[in-house]
Amino acid sequence: MRDIRTEIERINEVVSFPTIVAEILHAISSERVTIPKIAHLIETDAAMTTKILRVVNSPFYGLRGTVKSAADAVKMLGLDETGRFLLAYHMKSRVFAMNPQQSRRLKKMWEHSVSTATVARFLAVRANVQTAGKEYTAGVLHEMGKLVLIQYFPDTVPVVEQMIADLAMTDIEAENQIAAISHAEIGSELGEKWGLPPEFTEVMRCHHAAKTAEVNPLLVSIVRCADILCEQLGHGIGERSTEFSIQEDESFDILQQTIPYFGETDPAEIKAAIAADLEANAEYLKLIA
Ligand SMILES: [Fe+2]
Ligand SMILES: [Fe+2]
Numbered sequence: 001m002r003d004i005r006t007e008i009e010r011i012n013e014v015v016s017f018p019t020i021v022a023e024i025l026h027a028i029s030s031e032r033v034t035i036p037k038i039a040h041l042i043e044t045d046a047a048m049t050t051k052i053l054r055v056v057n058s059p060f061y062g063l064r065g066t067v068k069s070a071a072d073a074v075k076m077l078g079l080d081e082t083g084r085f086l087l088a089y090h091m092k093s094r095v096f097a098m099n100p101q102q103s104r105r106l107k108k109m110w111e112h113s114v115s116t117a118t119v120a121r122f123l124a125v126r127a128n129v130q131t132a133g134k135e136y137t138a139g140v141l142h143e144m145g146k147l148v149l150i151q152y153f154p155d156t157v158p159v160v161e162q163m164i165a166d167l168a169m170t171d172i173e174a175e176n177q178i179a180a181i182s183h184a185e186i187g188s189e190l191g192e193k194w195g196l197p198p199e200f201t202e203v204m205r206c207h208h209a210a211k212t213a214e215v216n217p218l219l220v221s222i223v224r225c226a227d228i229l230c231e232q233l234g235h236g237i238g239e240r241s242t243e244f245s246i247q248e249d250e251s252f253d254i255l256q257q258t259i260p261y262f263g264e265t266d267p268a269e270i271k272a273a274i275a276a277d278l279e280a281n282a283e284y285l286k287l288i289a
Helices: 004-014 019-030 035-043 046-056 070-096 100-127 134-141 144-152 156-167 171-179 183-193 198-206 217-232 250-258 260-264 267-280 282-288
Strands: none
Touching: 004 183, 035 046, 035 070, 046 070, 046 282, 070 100, 070 134, 100 134, 100 144, 100 217, 100 260, 100 267, 100 282, 134 198, 134 217, 144 156, 144 183, 156 171, 171 183, 183 198, 198 217, 217 250, 217 267, 250 260, 267 282
């Protein structure tokens, strides 16, 4: 068995987290960033400018064709939304610059990450949850540990997939058996070393065990609920969440206890509402994924 736990130390030296993304995450967390600063950042990158204009003019925002400059896009979107866009943009370019032989898996993982982020936002809006937009960022980041496994330990990934299929294990159980560490631990260890805000690191660590969360259990639970719904609605990565419903996961207990929408709404109804949201925003998802 490879000692991945020790090798992770080495990886931390190799995979630096882009400073700009770390800055954006801190800005989102601390709410200290200005429109001119972000607009300038975007304007220095022509591809990014083109992309943000396409995204902001998509039907998702209802502004079709009316936004012509990066500065206007930032004003229309607001700082939080722009920050989320920049994070997704940078993460995507990073993900696709990774191990080219693993591009199929990486693509699927990225699609799952942005879908989870988007569904987490749908849930927050529907349930009127005050997670201040952090649910999107946390959704994008939640499987960071898996991205590391795919890039640096690609030989472990098919074995884990086989164990999930043949032995009815969860991905966490299979990873622990094969690598003595899970993607949840890998993600949170790297997140801590990179100095990401603790609530995002916690989502990486606790998204399969929401009740162990201490910093922001509500954020973890919203992301986990979105994660499971994505598995069930065709945006999954084979985490075996298709076999149970959201109310069987501990994240749902936390949501039910703290948010009236989850206490009062039938889980099947929640799933149907999110499926409709996904369908209505299919074009946006294709654009961002
Ligand atoms: Fe996961
Ligand atoms: Fe996931």
